[in-house]
Amino acid sequence: MRMLAGTKLSKRFGGIQALDDVSVNIDEGDILGLVGPNGSGKSTLINVLSGYHQADSGSALFGGVDLLGLEPHEIAASGVARTYQIPRPFSSMTVLENVALSFMFGRNRHSLDEARSATAGWLEFTGLSDVAAEPIDQLTLHQLKFLELARALATEPKLLLLDEVLAGLNPTEIEESIDMIRRIHSRGITLVIVEHVIRVVTALSTRIIVLDQGRVIAVGQPDEVMREPDVVKAYLGSRWKHA
Amino acid sequence: MPDVLVQAVVSGVLIGGLYAVMSVGISLSWGALKIINLAHFSFILLGAYVTYQLTASLGWDPLLTLAVVIPGGFLAGVAMQVFFEWTKVDEFQSLIISFGIFIIFQSVTRSIWTADFRTIPTDRNPYATASWFVGDIAIQLAPFIAFVAALGIAVGTTYLLTRTYFGKSVRAIAHDPEIARAFGVDHRRVAILLSGLAMAFSAMAGTFIATFQSLSPAVSFAWFGIVFPVVILGGLGNSVGALGAGVLVGVAAGIATALWGPLAAPLVTFLILIAALLFRPEGLFASRSAV
Amino acid sequence: MTARRRSLVGFALVFLVLLLVPIFAERVDAPGFYLTFMFTAFFWIGQATSWNMLTGYTGYFSFGQGAWFGIGVYTIGILAAKEGWPFLLALPVGGILAAVAGTLLGVVVFRLRRLGGEIFALTTLAIAFVFASLARLFPFIDGGRGIFMTGTPLPEFLGDFRRAMYWLTLVVAAVTVLTAYLIHESRLGWGMFAIRDDEQVAEGLGVPAFRTKMLALVANAFFSGMMGGVWALQIGFITVEDVFNIRVPLFVILMSVLGGMTHWLGPAVGAIIIFTLTDRLNSAGLEDVNLVIIGTLLIVLVLAVREGVYLRLAERWRITVPIFVGAMILFGLTPIGSSVIWDFTFASFVTLLVSLIPTRAEPARIDDDGAERQAA
Numbered sequence: 001m002r003m004l005a006g007t008k009l010s011k012r013f014g015g016i017q018a019l020d021d022v023s024v025n026i027d028e029g030d031i032l033g034l035v036g037p038n039g040s041g042k043s044t045l046i047n048v049l050s051g052y053h054q055a056d057s058g059s060a061l062f063g064g065v066d067l068l069g070l071e072p073h074e075i076a077a078s079g080v081a082r083t084y085q086i087p088r089p090f091s092s093m094t095v096l097e098n099v100a101l102s103f104m105f106g107r108n109r110h111s112l113d114e115a116r117s118a119t120a121g122w123l124e125f126t127g128l129s130d131v132a133a134e135p136i137d138q139l140t141l142h143q144l145k146f147l148e149l150a151r152a153l154a155t156e157p158k159l160l161l162l163d164e165v166l167a168g169l170n171p172t173e174i175e176e177s178i179d180m181i182r183r184i185h186s187r188g189i190t191l192v193i194v195e196h197v198i199r200v201v202t203a204l205s206t207r208i209i210v211l212d213q214g215r216v217i218a219v220g221q222p223d224e225v226m227r228e229p230d231v232v233k234a235y236l237g238s239r240w241k242h243a
Numbered sequence: 244m245p246d247v248l249v250q251a252v253v254s255g256v257l258i259g260g261l262y263a264v265m266s267v268g269i270s271l272s273w274g275a276l277k278i279i280n281l282a283h284f285s286f287i288l289l290g291a292y293v294t295y296q297l298t299a300s301l302g303w304d305p306l307l308t309l310a311v312v313i314p315g316g317f318l319a320g321v322a323m324q325v326f327f328e329w330t331k332v333d334e335f336q337s338l339i340i341s342f343g344i345f346i347i348f349q350s351v352t353r354s355i356w357t358a359d360f361r362t363i364p365t366d367r368n369p370y371a372t373a374s375w376f377v378g379d380i381a382i383q384l385a386p387f388i389a390f391v392a393a394l395g396i397a398v399g400t401t402y403l404l405t406r407t408y409f410g411k412s413v414r415a416i417a418h419d420p421e422i423a424r425a426f427g428v429d430h431r432r433v434a435i436l437l438s439g440l441a442m443a444f445s446a447m448a449g450t451f452i453a454t455f456q457s458l459s460p461a462v463s464f465a466w467f468g469i470v471f472p473v474v475i476l477g478g479l480g481n482s483v484g485a486l487g488a489g490v491l492v493g494v495a496a497g498i499a500t501a502l503w504g505p506l507a508a509p510l511v512t513f514l515i516l517i518a519a520l521l522f523r524p525e526g527l528f529a530s531r532s533a534v
Numbered sequence: 535m536t537a538r539r540r541s542l543v544g545f546a547l548v549f550l551v552l553l554l555v556p557i558f559a560e561r562v563d564a565p566g567f568y569l570t571f572m573f574t575a576f577f578w579i580g581q582a583t584s585w586n587m588l589t590g591y592t593g594y595f596s597f598g599q600g601a602w603f604g605i606g607v608y609t610i611g612i613l614a615a616k617e618g619w620p621f622l623l624a625l626p627v628g629g630i631l632a633a634v635a636g637t638l639l640g641v642v643v644f645r646l647r648r649l650g651g652e653i654f655a656l657t658t659l660a661i662a663f664v665f666a667s668l669a670r671l672f673p674f675i676d677g678g679r680g681i682f683m684t685g686t687p688l689p690e691f692l693g694d695f696r697r698a699m700y701w702l703t704l705v706v707a708a709v710t711v712l713t714a715y716l717i718h719e720s721r722l723g724w725g726m727f728a729i730r731d732d733e734q735v736a737e738g739l740g741v742p743a744f745r746t747k748m749l750a751l752v753a754n755a756f757f758s759g760m761m762g763g764v765w766a767l768q769i770g771f772i773t774v775e776d777v778f779n780i781r782v783p784l785f786v787i788l789m790s791v792l793g794g795m796t797h798w799l800g801p802a803v804g805a806i807i808i809f810t811l812t813d814r815l816n817s818a819g820l821e822d823v824n825l826v827i828i829g830t831l832l833i834v835l836v837l838a839v840r841e842g843v844y845l846r847l848a849e850r851w852r853i854t855v856p857i858f859v860g861a862m863i864l865f866g867l868t869p870i871g872s873s874v875i876w877d878f879t880f881a882s883f884v885t886l887l888v889s890l891i892p893t894r895a896e897p898a899r900i901d902d903d904g905a906e907r908q909a910a
Contacts, residue, residue, distance in 0.1 A: 050738055076740035090731035092796060101728050104721050105740030112721050155739055279652060334652060335595060336836050339787065343832035346784060350825040464780060468663040471656045509667040513660055517642055520653065 001028045003159060003190055004049075004067075009058035011044055011214075018044040019055070020214040026159065026192065031185055033205030033222065034194045037234065040211040042194040043085065046161045049192075050082040051075045062159070079107050081157035085164040085194075087144035089136045095147060096132040099123060099154045106155030119154065126150040126180065142173045149180065153189075160184065162193045166200060178204060202226060210234070246379050251501035252494050253380055259493025260390025263486040264448040265466060266473040267396055268320075268441035274480020275417040276434050277334050278327055281341040283445040284470070285348035286316055288463045290449020292356055295458060298367045305368055305454045306388070312446045320442025324435045345463075352460045360457040370454045385455035392451065393486050396444060400482040413437055417480060468509045469496075472516035491515070538719060545715070549708050556697045569696045571813065571875055576703035577765055578809045580710045581782060582789040582801035584757035587714055588750045589787075590795030591723060593730030594651055598639070598658030599783040601665045602755040605632040606762025608669060611681040611772045621688055625763045632759025633752045635665075640751045644744055666778035681772040688767070695767075702764045710757040711802055717753070718798040726750055727796075785812075788832050794842020803844040807882060814879050839890065846889040858885040 004026040011019040019041045026032050034042040047053040049060055051072035060067040067075050090098050099122050100115035110118070123129045126146040131139060139147065145165055152160055162181070166174050174197070181204060185191055195201045201208065202222040210218040210225060212234040218225045225231060269283045293315065294308040323344075332340060365371060373384035404410035412433045415423035424430055452458070473492050477484030495515055496508035556569060585599050609628030613619040639661060643654050669676040692698035717723040725746045728736035737743045766772065785808065786801070793804025808828075815824045839846075847854045861881035866874070 052734065052738060071742070071744075072734075072737040073740045073742045076738060082738060084735070088732050088735045090728050090735070092727060092731050097724075101724050101736075101741075102739045104724060105728075105736075107740070110721075112719065112724065115721075151739065273652075279656075330837055332837075335655075338595070338652070338655060339791070339836050340833050342784075342787070343829040343836070346780075346829035346832070347826050350823075350829070461775075465663065468660050471660055475653065475656070504671075506667050506671040509663055510671070513664045516657070516660065520657065521642065521646070 002026075003028045003030070004060060004062045006045075006049065006060040007058055009045070009048055009060065010056045011041075011048055011053060012056055017214045019048065022058075022211070022214070022216055024209060024216070026190060028190055029188075030207055031181075031191045031193065031205050033201040033208040034192060034211065035198065035201055035208060036211035039213075040234075041214040042211055043163055044214075045211070046082060046163050046192065046194060049075075050080060050161060052082075073105070076105070076155055077107055079156070079158035080161065081106075081152040081155045081159075082161040083145075083148040083152050083163055083165060085167060087141070087148050089139075089144060089147055089151075091136050094133055094135055095128055095139070096123065098136070098147060099150050102151045102154035103156075106157075108156060122150045122154050125153070125183070141168055145169065145177070146180070149184070153184065157189060159190045159192070162191060164194055164196065166195060166197055174200065198226065247501050248498060250380055251497040253382060254386070255494035255497030256490050257383065257386035257390045257493070258497065259490030260393035260486070261386055261448065261451055261489070262469055262473050262493055263393040263477075263482075263489030264389055264396060264444060264451060266470045266477065266489060267393075267400070267482050267485045268443075268445035268448075269470060270474045270477060270485050271400070271441040271444075271480055271482070272438055273474065274478075275413050275437055276324070276327075277417075278324075278332075278337040278438075279334060279341070280323065280337060280438075280441075282319075282323060282344040282348070283442065284463045284466055285345050285352075286319055286442055286445045287449040287452065287466065288352055288458075288460065289348065290316060290446035291453040291458050292352060292361075292449075293446075294450040294453040295356075295361055295363055298363045298453075299361075302367060305363060305370060305450065309447060309450055312450050313443045316443040316446025317439040319446070320439035321435050323442065324438035327438075328431055328434065349460055349463070356458070356460070358459060358461065360459045362457045363453060368454060383455070385451070388454070389448075389451040392447065393489065397482045397486045400440075404482075409433065409436070465509070468512060472512050472519070475516060476519045541715065545712065549704075552704055552708075553701070556693070556700050566696055568874070569700050573696075573700045573703040574813070575806055575809050576700075576707040577761060577768075578785065578789060578805040579802045580703065580707035580761040581758055582786045582793070582805040583707070583710045583714050583798075584754050584761070585786040586790045586795055586798075586801040587717060587757070588754035590790055590801065591717065591726035591730065592747055592750045594747060594750070595655040596658045596751075596754070597655060597783050597787075598661050599754075599758055599786045600662040600778050600780070601658075602632040602636065602758035603762035603765070603782045604662065604665055604669070604777045605635055605755075606759035606764075607766040607769065607772060607777050608675055608681075609759070610686075610763045610766035611683065612675065614766075615681055615683050615686045621686060621767075625760060628763035629756045629760035632762070633756040636751045636755030637748065640748045644747045644751075662778050662783070666774050669774045669778070676772070676774055678774070680774075683766060683770055683772060686767060699764070699768060702767075703761070706757070706761050706764055710761070711798070713753065713757065714798040714801075722746065722749065784828070788828060788835075790842075791832065791835050792839070792843060794844040796841065797844050797848075800842045800844040803847070804842065807843070807886070810875070810879050810882060814876065843886060843889060847885070850889055854885050854889050857888055858882070861885065 002025060004024075006022065006024040009019050009022045009024070010017070022041065022045060024045070034045060036042055044053065048055045049067060051067065051070060055068050058068065062078060062080065065078060067078070067080065070078070090101065093101065096116075096119050099119040100112075103118055104110050104112060104115040119132075120129070123132050126149050128143060128146055128150055131143060136144075149165070165181070166177055169177060178200060181191065181193065193201065193204065205222050208218075208220065208222045208225045209216055210231050217234055218228050218231050265287055269280060272278050272280050272283075290312045293312055294305055297303045297308045297311065298305050327337060330340075363371070370385040370388065374381045375384075376382075404413055412423065412428045415426065415428050416430050416433055420430055456462075469492060473485055473488045476488035476491065477486070492512055492515060495511050499507040499511040555572070559568060581599065581603065585596065588594060589596050606628035609631050610621070610624050613624035613627060614621050639657070643657050670678050673679070688695070688698045692701055717726070725736065725741040728739070728741050729743055729746060733743055769776065789804035789808045790801040791804070792808060793802065794800030812824055812828070815821070815827065858881050861884045862877055865877040865880050
């Protein structure tokens with residue numbers, strides 16, 4: 001079943017066309033991988049879908065409503081959540097309070113008393129139970145990334161947009177995170193993942209979209225897409241340049 | 244257009260030059276150094292009183308006092324930036340701290356010069372009453388001098404910021420201090436020099452004010468309502484924009500005064516600010532900001 | 535729940551005791567200036583706490599307190615003194631008008647997401663000047679002539695002027711602090727804190743930022759306007775210069791920064807300390823250095839005590855409470871303090887000094903920055 005239909009999305013920043021007529025469909029149960037070289041528009045796409053940036057044109061139908069006409073908090077209320085590449089926790093709150101806040105607002109409205117008692121599940125799921133009462137500055141990067149996940153999950157989303165969850169983690173932590181993403185998916189949440197580590201994306205995704213300079217250059221099954229000449233050229237070519 | 248309005252527009256343009264000189268220092272330090280320094284108002288006031296004192300008791304020509312006021316302002320700006328660098332304040336803290344400095348200077352100024360209005364004695368001030376006439380329209384000398392100075396500052400700082408190594412460093416630290424540092428820009432030195440320059444402009448504005456207005460410590464509060472619209476309309480760090488915005492505010496306030504009396508001027512100024520915030524929050528002249 | 539109930543019971547008890555003070559004071563024949571001292575403190579507690587509902591909770595720094603206060607003062611001046619309305623009927627009108635003005639400002643400056651907090655701060659700085667010039671411009675407000683407040687009738691059940699002022703300021707301050715507490719312990723309040731920490735992230739997690747900020751601003755304006763209305767009675771002759779000056783915004787900022795802006799009780803504690811300090815400086819004939827001290831204090835506090843003293847005092851209550859009580863007794867028995875207010879002043883400062891002794895666990899601020907940069 002179609003969950004989100006994004007049509008002809010465009011976004012310009014000054015002289016840079018970050019998204020150029022991008023169309024993207026997400027079906028329920030997908031793990032959609034977004035790949036592409038730096039500056040190809042992956043993060044911009046997530047920013048546009050979550051309302052963080054306003055698209056210049058296009059539409060994104062989600063449950064019959066165009067997300068582009070909504071405020072970010074309305075998008076959250078309709079069941080779309082996101083994480084940030086660089087973790088952005090609420091620094092005056094503890095770990096538990098960060099998660100409780102998301103649950104209170106998020107997709108469904110809950111009172112403060114409900115929220116305080118309901119957070120245990122997500123904290124345990126993300127392995128943060130031990131640091132629940134800690135202030136944010138006591139956490140490692142790995143824990144901060146998992147707090148991003150816990151906070152997004154606490155909004156009870158139908159669609160979760162993950163922006164480079166693995167960046168900056170060591171191999172053990174990456175394995176742990178992949179496992180976590182699989183477990184989130186098995187809870188019935190549809191996922192969009194933006195990731196640099198190709199191996200991880202191809203292993204996780206059910207479908208892949210490759211972006212280059214703001215345009216979609218390939219869509220399909222992971223193993224097929226990654227063999228297409230255009231993709232190899234765009235991806236590896238610019239990877240070499242950047243390296 | 245009736246003569247009253249023509250006169251209002253002409254005077255408004257000229258006084259707009261003064262508004263620009265008053266605003267350009269705050270605009271530069273906010274735009275380039277990310278410091279909202281309310282102490283600029285203190286040094287405008289202090290500059291004005293120093294000019295008053297030197298002319299009233301030593302008989303100096305008012306414009307000659309710039310020789311003391313400008314270096315004094317520069318040193319004050321340098322000292323202030325050294326303090327800000329040392330305490331590593333962010334934008335908001337700079338606002339609150341400089342508010343504290345402003346309050347202290349209010350008290351100090353009042354205790355030295357009292358709360359009474361002071362005016363440079365007319366026999367010591369050749370600029371106050373001099374004006375040219377074009378038909379029935381008067382061009383007053385004192386605001387004209389301020390306007391010329393504003394033009395000079397706009398052209399000079401634009402040249403400085405776009406054509407010199409110092410200017411490039413300023414733009415680099417305004418854009419991203421970390422990267423600028425990585426490329427070998429001495430952030431501290433550039434910031435201190437710029438702050439000194441910005442404060443010198445403000446002190447200079449004080450001298451111009453003293454040449455044709457009465458002074459009291461309380462008048463500096465009223466400046467807030469003029470300077471911030473000019474800074475925001477002109478665009479942060481944009482000295483040419485500040486001149487344009489100063490003229491716009493000066494003319495609008497001048498017309499409002501001519502039509503509805505002097506009390507209407509702050510209202511019109513504020514309405515312009517609100518309109519600007521709604522439609523052009525990046526400033527009216529922001530197509531190509533100098534910083 | 536139990537913590538909340540305990541707070542509310544404590545709150546009710548303090549309120550009841552304070553309510554009975556004037557009656558008790560009459561019995562022991564206490565000098566009248568004690569009541570004046572206390573109701574002036576209540577005034578500042580109300581003002582600082584209302585300011586903090588906006589600035590402390592949402593992080594949007596406001597210089598506009600004078601505007602809301604002034605609307606309250608002038609509403610009473612016009613409706614009660616000039617038009618002869620019953621005072622208690624005119625009072626809520628002042629609060630509502632201030633709230634309406636706050637709403638108008640908020641609609642303009644909060645509607646655009648790209649407007650930062652600095653622009654908000656400076657707009658609020660300008661707004662008091664605008665109200666001042668409106669008041670001067672229109673004769674039905676002031677027209678530059680001022681308004682005589684003498685002879686404004688007060689409800690008889692409130693007793694003489696001093697007692698009436700005491701009870702009115704006490705009730706308004708208590709309702710303000712109670713509201714601040716209830717917001718602090720609610721979903722709405724948490725939405726505000728999230729906005730203070732990171733507005734974009736908060737909005738993305740479902741916090742309706744615009745509505746939340748509007749509520750904070752309206753609450754600030756309403757309670758400040760109400761307290762302004764009560765204070766109008768204390769001002770014999772209302773003038774634009776006295777009402778719309780920098781005093782009110784300056785003091786509420788200082789009090790909240792000192793007491794601590796993240797806690798609902800912080801501004802009230804800050805208000806008591808700062809008011810006591812300025813009151814004593816004035817009574818010692820040091821009005822001139824008063825503002826210099828206040829300004830210096832503001833600078834030092836912003837740099838040194840970032841979380842405010844209330845949290846320090848509360849965290850170390852096992853030390854601070856006995857020290858305060860002990861100092862009160864000591865100064866009370868010795869002739870060092872010549873009145874209870876002086877005793878209180880000295881005892882407060884001894885306690886504050888003790889609470890400000892740094893602990894080793896405190897991380898330096900530079901380390902925080904470094905860590906942030908590394909994370910980024």
